[in-house]
Amino acid sequence: MICMLRRLYSFIFELVQVVVFAVSIFLFLYLLILQPHKIDGASMEPNFHHGEYLLTDKISYRFNEPKRGEVIVFKAPPDYSDEYIKRIIGLPGEKIELKENHIYINGNALNETYLPQSTLTQAKKFIAEGRTYTIPDNAYVVFGDNRGHSLDSRDLGFIERKYITGRAWFVYWPPDQLGLINN
Secondary structure: OHHHHHHHHHHHHHHHHHHHHHHHHHHHHHHEEEEEEEOOOOOOOOOOOOOOEEEEEEOOOHHOOOOOOOEEEEEOOOOOOOEEEEEEOOOOOOEEEEEEOOOEEEEEEEEOOOOOOOOOOOOOOOOOOOOOOOOOEEEEEEEEEOOOOOOOHHHHHOHHHHHHHEEEEEEEEEEHEEEOOOO
């Protein structure tokens, strides 16, 4: 009987160790390295679709600065409780202007090879047509790929670096979309 209790105790102890170890690894990965996100809505069409799941790399921006064209996840104003997924369009210190539904960075038209040629960018309440804005230090301009259906910097304003939580890295659902995200 004592031998059986020892084996049961040993089994339970080992099971608890495995569970604690697995939870520790999960929390380490989730909090510091990778985090899952779901595309909710059509603001990133045609490149990302409603219901897709992706992993966000949370470590890259600890060592490198975000670059134009990268798809990021950030905490959105005004209360910074919701996370949005958008593409970086403008970098700190650059001048951005919307003119005739096209984006100009430092006076040059932005070539967005990841979007159809017919994509137009309308001005909204924060970024107005024909007006030049200088992006503050430690801030970015982000737009959704589906410009007609996106709540982005044109409404929200500049996104401060401290609110960027990661870079979209890998689509893992649905299986036919599985793969690395080409920024």
